[in-house]
Amino acid sequence: MQEGLAVVTLVLVGLMVGVEVCVAAFVNPTFDRLPNGGGLAARSDGARVLGRVMPVWYVGSVLCSVGWAVQTWGRPEALTVVVAAALLVVSVVLSVMLLVPINSQVAQWSSTGAPANWREQVGRWDRLHVLRVAILVIAFTLLVLSGVSHSA
Structure with a gap:
């Protein structure tokens, strides 16, 4: 059972890290280059979609890793x-x-309009997101090392 939980945890966390790295390195920088407010609309839509999915993904990752910790x-x-x-x-x-308070505001901007300081707000979100990505990459690396050391 431990191996199964380890695999599920690694896949769950690994995919989440991949999505978050992609958002930080590719998606948001691409959105920021879109003309005529397209990037703002794309960020707003992304905030709504990912705002529904990511909480479940994060909580699932925590629960699986805690379960794995208990088993080991x-x-x-x-x-x-x-x-x-x-x-x-x-x-x-x-x-x-x-991050969620900023994300919640961004999600509403397509219907309510963006505030004058919207670039500052998404810039702050991007910087905090990079910090979160670094934390996630370290956590994932530790999980991989744990899985490798267990199978050795």
Whole structure:
């Protein structure tokens, strides 16, 4: 059962990290280059769509990693799984406290219009998102190392 949970956790977290890296490195920079407010509309739509999906994905990743940590307790790989789970929790707290409030505003801009400082707000979101991505990459790396050390 431990191997199954490890695989599910690695796939779940790995795909989430891939999506978040893609948003940071490719999607939002591309949106920012669109003419005539297209980027703002695209960000607003993305905020609505991902705003519904990502909370489930993040919580699922935390729950799977915590389950994996419980299963490995007392084994050498337990510490790396616990640290990874803690980092995933940090990413959720960071998201809820700092990113979600901005994202919620961005999601409404297509219907209400954007404020004068919208570029500043999405720039702040982008910087915080890069921090979150770094945390997620470290957590995923630790999970991979845990899986590799367990199978060795």
